[in-house]
Amino acid sequence: MATHCPYCALQCGTLLGREHGAVTVRPSAFPVNSGRLCQKGWTAPSVLSAPDRLRAPRVRDGDGRPRPAGWDEALDLVAERLRAVRAEHGADAVAVFGGGGLTNEKAYLLGKFARLALGTSQIDYNGRFCMSSAAAAANAAFGVDRGLPFPVTDLGAAEVILLAGANPAETMPPLMRHLDHADLVVVDPRRTRTAERAALHLQPAPGTDLALALGLLHIAVAEGHLDKEYVAERTTGFDAVWSRAAAWWPERAERVTGVPAAEQYEAVRALARARRAYVLTGRGVEQHSKGTDTAAAFVNLALALGLPGRRGSGYGTLTGQGNGQGGREHGQKTDQLPGYRSITDPEARARVAKVWGVDPGSLPGPGRSAYELLDALGTEGGPRALLVFGSNPVVSAPRAAHVTERLAALDLLVVADFVPSETAAMADVVLPVAQWAEEEGTMTSLEGRVLRRRALLPPPAGVRTDLEVLHGLAVRLGEPGHRYPTDPRAVFDELRAASAGGRADYSGITYDRLEAGEALHWPCPRTSGAPHPGTPRLFLDRFAHPDGRARFAAVDHREPAEPVTADRPLYATTGRVLAQYQSGAQTRRVPELNEAAGEVFVQVHPDTAERFGLEEGQLALVSSARGGTVARVRLDGTLRTDTVFLPFHFPGRGRANLLTRPALDPVSRMPEFKVCAVRVEPWAEPS
Ligand SMILES: Nc1nc2c(c(=O)[nH]1)N[C@H]1C(S)=C(S)[C@@H](COP(=O)(O)OP(=O)(O)OC[C@H]3O[C@@H](n4cnc5c(=O)[nH]c(N)nc54)[C@H](O)[C@@H]3O)O[C@H]1N2
Ligand SMILES: Nc1nc2c(c(=O)[nH]1)N[C@H]1C(S)=C(S)[C@@H](COP(=O)(O)OP(=O)(O)OC[C@H]3O[C@@H](n4cnc5c(=O)[nH]c(N)nc54)[C@H](O)[C@@H]3O)O[C@H]1N2
Ligand code: SF4
């Protein structure tokens, strides 16, 4: 049976089968992966039968110990306590935290549930931690945000690709096949597996990419590579950008970033020489307190070279989570309504309210962003109850010890999950839900293509789908049941209607068209005549702003929020390894993956190790102003000497997020996961 991998936004096509009762997986001929999967995709079925998989609701009794409970008891209890919190503290005292792994149907219904059944403005999701900065930059520049505004397969014909802060050789291995023929220019403080395959590797200090991008733009203009005709016809705002970039001569950019001027020249010349070139950004440039401006600076570079909206060239960002794209379009983001509409736009409110059959005035406005929401839990005026669907913030949120304290301060924490994640372990009520191979739905991949997720088998006894959980809660909160369909197709049809006319218009996409194998990229509006073919390539004729032009953004460099000091002289940056996914809640339950990457490490340059008395294989204490992480030292002579790296997939005292500082980007509210000041010292277990 054809479906897609449960993990990342590449959404590799898979074929599921059953052998001796076990689920088997193999890659399909789907164009993004054509016959390949990464190790996580190959082993995904084993999470379906994880030994500690949740199979019955759990509620915590007076003595604080969780015990199994029936569904009616669990849902009645949640509804009763939500009503009590709401009666005492108001509707905004109940909050919802969603995830970019949820199907479109779940994300849509979760947003509707929050606004109607709970009447709360306090809903946001983990996508805020993921690529909200590039989304904000793309919306400003192009008038619409679709991670890749072109199909992945277009990359295969590129001559040069600049990859800034992305490590797809580990985070999306099958994507690398499409990059094989291009010369890669990789911008990463680490010599990653991706950088090893690059024609040119620029190694800036963490948090300095904005200066680097300004330096590259400076060179592009100074060397006569500005595409003047394109800039005049298809863009606005170049002069204001140049008035800043003019001051970023390459030697100045070198001083700030550590990237030699000669390498900056080489990078620009490669891009400018190519007939088909792409600029792609990942979390490395986005997860900063200036991530939006940094992504914008790379967009500026792409615009100056005339790449976006030209066939065979472009700018894009590599969306991360399975439904990272769809998850940010259908209303679980606090400032949005379905169809990628703004919740403060009166016309959008009226449209969506009509589809929902309510008065527009009854819809709440925007609430707090993800970290601000977590930070406010249990405080005066903050939410007192939280429902979590599809995230594990105890491990993945910045300043994790503080976030864990805030979660503990709640009157009620409810977590819907299929495994006992670290966050579920803290919950008052845990609701066991179905997994990918047990449910129907749609996902929107990094190229804006809407895909069908199909059920091979029913969920185990005692387990419900997220849609059933939302329905059960809504009805108990006094909502009419028909507002919360449990059939994914019915939810999708409502989503189509709600998205019609919005930026992410799905109204012309149907389950039947997807079943027939059509490749449908949004926007795909409903038509009265021949069906709309979808839009694999955006911007070929015009950008999505009313005047059809792209906007340069006049940005300038600023330092990371936390400078290094004598006491904390190193930059810590964080990210991913191939064999673990996100907070690890799923992949840490797969034996093969744990064998490949079973514990947290801190990557350190040998000179740095010598300076601080560290040895390969030894445990070290990495500490920032927030707290300390205990990690095993891994020496790597290709790393910068001023930087250490930790993956964030591990729990307990191995959480990289015990270190990170929640300095937020002013526009996207994205936290600064990618740089903070630390020291590293040998760690001895206290006896
Ligand atoms: N194996 C695996 N694959 C995944 C995931 C996973 O958890 N595991 N998660 C998925 C998700 S949700 C996402 S968002 C994507 C993320 O995919 P990527 O963006 O590729 O992943 P990261 O490892 O977070 O960051 C990429 C690189 O940024 C570098 N970096 C750190 N700081 C800086 C900096 O200041 N500047 C620059 N230029 N680079 C910097 C890091 O060294 C790292 O190599 O991966 C998806 N795929
Ligand atoms: N230091 C540092 N921290 C980071 C990052 C970083 O680079 N560095 N990256 C950030 C990024 S990009 C991301 S995307 C976040 C991700 O971090 P998280 O939001 O914690 O993501 P996951 O680990 O995927 O958590 C998903 C949880 O939901 C469950 N789940 C999966 N699918 C479903 C579903 O359909 N329904 C329900 N109810 N549950 C489901 C899983 O079992 C798991 O427990 O981490 C962020 N944190
Ligand atoms: S690259 Fe992503 S979608 Fe493909 S198999 Fe690996 S985790 Fe799954």
Ligand SMILES: [Mo]
């Ligand atoms: Mo992400």
